[in-house]
Structures are given as structure tokens and as C-alpha cells.
Amino acid sequence: MSNKSKVDQVDRDILYHLQQDGRLTNVELARRVGLTPPPCLRRVKRLEEAGIITGYRARVNHEAAGRGLEVLVSIEVSVSDLKTLEGLESTIAAYEEVVEFRRAFGTPDYHLRVLVADYAAYEAFQTNKIIGIPGVARVISQPTMKKIKVID
Structure with a gap:
């Protein structure tokens, strides 16, 4: 993000919810952070483009996978x-x-x-x-x- 764009509390809320569940739909994410879906999606895309969100992945239960x-x-x-x-x-x-x-x-x-x-x-x-x-x-x-x- 450039110096003009800063991470505000709504962005932090988006990051928090995506860290908890990266498979949230945009509609559900928007509901949780108090936005309508279009501005929520714009914020997520901006966070991705700025390199703040670097990817999405599965969490693995290492014990169940044999590496406990x-x-x-x-x-x-x-x-x-x-x-x-x-x-x-x-x-x-x-x-x-x-x-x-x-x-x-x-x-x-x-x-x-x-x-x-x-x-x-x-x-x-x-x-x-x-x-x-x-x-x-x-x-x-x-x-x-x-x-x-x-x-x-």
C-alpha cells in the first residue's frame, strides 16, 4: 500500500476474519465486518495487491497427518x-x-x-x-x- 493508503480498522477486521477462515465468501465476510459486498471485495483486492494478503492455504492438523x-x-x-x-x-x-x-x-x-x-x-x-x-x-x-x- 502506498503512503496514501493505510490499513484502517475495517481492513484489520477483514484480515482477522480471513485469518480465521480463508474460505469465507465475500458476502459472509462483508456481513461480519459491517460492509456491503462490493466495497468489501474492493478492500480485499486492495489488500492482496498491496501484498498484505499474500495467499490462502489449508490449515493442517499435523498430529492427524502423522507429524505430531x-x-x-x-x-x-x-x-x-x-x-x-x-x-x-x-x-x-x-x-x-x-x-x-x-x-x-x-x-x-x-x-x-x-x-x-x-x-x-x-x-x-x-x-x-x-x-x-x-x-x-x-x-x-x-x-x-x-x-x-x-x-x-
């Missing part, structure tokens, strides 16, 4: 050369088990969110896929006990 163990992983690296770091990043980003991957300022250097079937699957993932990557100095794993709030 979520592990938050921190990685510290022992190198600072760009080529090694790019190799590490492209290798980890390609793993199906890794559903979120961030580089951080400070220590640890990287944070991952990993979904696997169980503890044995995570042990195999860490042992066979993470530990041998050039530059990895330390891996800290924290299995998730309970999700309190998740916004996709």
Missing part, C-alpha cells in the same frame, strides 16, 4: 564465511521437516520449527540431517509441550 511432535530448535554456528552460511541455510530450508526457519541477531544464530512423527524421528532428523552440516557448532532442541496461541 513439534520441536523448536536453536542452532549456533562456528563460521562466519558467507558461502558456508548460504550452504547451511539452503540445506536446512530444503528439509521437509522444517516448517519455519529464521536467522536471528545474536546467539543462537538460527531458530527452526520442526515437525516429525515422534522422538525417534526427531533423533534421526537431528543426527542424520543437522549435526553433519558444515558450520553447525551447537544444536539445542526443545520439544513443544503445549501450544497456547498460534497465528498462521
Whole structure:
């Protein structure tokens, strides 16, 4: 959105409802945010064109899909050369088990969110896929006990 167009409360309401259910019809979305369908659709299209709404997707129950163990992983690296770091990043980003991957300022250097079937699957993932990557100095794993709030 340009500097002239700002996200107002109606836009925030639209975003909230679409985050809850991306399959809402325009008519139902308009009803929930207090608009008639044509201006509601215009706002949604404007939010899409501005890159604020970046897509629509299905939410998956990972436990039902056989990947019920979520592990938050921190990685510290022992190198600072760009080529090694790019190799590490492209290798980890390609793993199906890794559903979120961030580089951080400070220590640890990287944070991952990993979904696997169980503890044995995570042990195999860490042992066979993470530990041998050039530059990895330390891996800290924290299995998730309970999700309190998740916004996709």
C-alpha cells in the first residue's frame, strides 16, 4: 500500500476474519465486518495487491497427518564465511521437516520449527540431517509441550 493508503480498522477486521477462515465468501465476510459486498471485495483486492494478503492455504492438523511432535530448535554456528552460511541455510530450508526457519541477531544464530512423527524421528532428523552440516557448532532442541496461541 502506498503512503496514501493505510490499513484502517475495517481492513484489520477483514484480515482477522480471513485469518480465521480463508474460505469465507465475500458476502459472509462483508456481513461480519459491517460492509456491503462490493466495497468489501474492493478492500480485499486492495489488500492482496498491496501484498498484505499474500495467499490462502489449508490449515493442517499435523498430529492427524502423522507429524505430531513439534520441536523448536536453536542452532549456533562456528563460521562466519558467507558461502558456508548460504550452504547451511539452503540445506536446512530444503528439509521437509522444517516448517519455519529464521536467522536471528545474536546467539543462537538460527531458530527452526520442526515437525516429525515422534522422538525417534526427531533423533534421526537431528543426527542424520543437522549435526553433519558444515558450520553447525551447537544444536539445542526443545520439544513443544503445549501450544497456547498460534497465528498462521
